[in-house]
Amino acid sequence: MKLNLLLVAALLVLLALGLLLGETALSAAQYAQAFGDPASGPGEILWAIRAPRVVAAAVVGAALGLAGAVMQGLLRNPLADPGVLGVSAGAGLGASLAIALGLAAIPGGTEAAALAAALATGLLLTALAARFREPETLILFGVALSAFAGALTSLIFNLSPSPVTTAEILSWLMGSVANRSWSDIGWELAPMTLGAVLCVYAARGLVMLTLGEETAAMSGLPMGRLRAAAVAGASLLTGAAVAMAGIIGFVGLAAPHLVRAGAGADPAKALAPSALAGALLLTAADIAARMIPTDQELKLGVVTALFGAPLFALIAWRAARSWRV
């Protein structure tokens, strides 16, 4: 609980920073004007450009952190991340296809395609998880699904007649929360909320899976339903996150590890802090993406990978003890 409060406080600070910092430097008077009159120029920058961007980063980060914690619990594998079962790759494929077919011209077209593809992948995974219970088997299916979706995405690149389309797809896949509007966020909140509810429902099943499939099966908990809820919930969260921001690595992998020292090893107790830590990480990464002075703004997915990979190595080094099998 204390850990959650600490994370909430840190997140609030970062959200405020994200609102105040940006490419366009504003003076104190302009900030005053923005707070007094949201319709003014500085008000537009703050409330229509920066605020939705900051909130989008936090929401996507929370979804990825929560999905990562659920995947690690379900698969009893500290290396699992939200994309481990192929949902991210599936969503990426959906978005790529939509862009290649020109659906990106329709507002929300790419996002809807990404979410639809993620849901299809999630449904397939839920069916597979009901039939194959060993985590190793599920991970192998995930690897196959990821590889296949990746191959199809490459095929789109391969067959794409115009380099512009290719560049557009690549840019989308690299991940960003720039230029997100309140309505973009609104659309993805519904699947994310549903996903979060399913994950919370599945939490007691995740704890039981610590002891393996057979003990869990004999525990009296409705493991079939709990397992399906975990897979479906994590898929919804991941799919909606990818639909909103493209493919963003490492947040879902690192967030649960970051909080495990404070939250303990209990996979159920790691859920809320992982979501908060994910929000924290991605909000910070997005501020970094904006503030690092480059000719072309860094893509969020690039920043999380650049900072996330070494950070993750460090966490893994320190946490190795807690997840020794």
Added chain:
Amino acid sequence: MTAALSLHEATVRRGDVEVLRGASLTVQAREVVGVVGPNGAGKTTLLRAALGLARLSAGRADLAGRDVASLDDARRADLAGYLPQERRVGWNLPAWRIASLGAARKPPALAQAAALKALDRVGLSGLAGRGVLDLSGGERARVLLARLLVTGAPLLVADEPAAGLDPDAQLLSLELFREEAARGAAVVLTLHDLGLAARTCDRLVVVSAGAIVADGAPRDALTSAVLREVFGLEGALEETAAGLTLAARRARS
């Protein structure tokens, strides 16, 4: 009285191989039944079939007189608790938390109290707060045994509960199973130590190549012929001051 567990002509196939062939077995409350047999004989499959964890290709498995395949998760857990041979634990939860998972459907405070009591019974009350992955293999096995005790189920099924334990802990764990039987539970164990099995079980069931070849009081089940044909041992059970022990050596073939 309805049997806690009964198998009738149960057959389990894995691919083309029948890993359990027409096995029939009945276990009553207050009984401690040992399932013995060489590696790969089908002991674990027998337990899993009885609990509905392995699908029967023929025959029937009942818990408290009801077809196990027709029971829902909660009802099955009310009737039987299971300690698998697999002792891998996914996350480094405290020992008391692992033990409390035996009562996953009870309020947390009750489950915790039951867990602490069970850890005390297995002799680990001092280690209740320790991470289970920071314990030794034998200590972890006792935490998992505590979890089984916490279920308080009328049928306790344990696969190799004595494996990897020091002699004192082996005897303690079997003593605990005897206590459970005394409170009214039916107990089914697989054991590799035939002397220990003969000493502590009311009945022994000998499994060989997927079939039950003997079922009876230890001396009746583990005859010299069974020892020779099933286990490849030359010898016999002998009565000593500590109870039955096995005096045997490898049979020359």
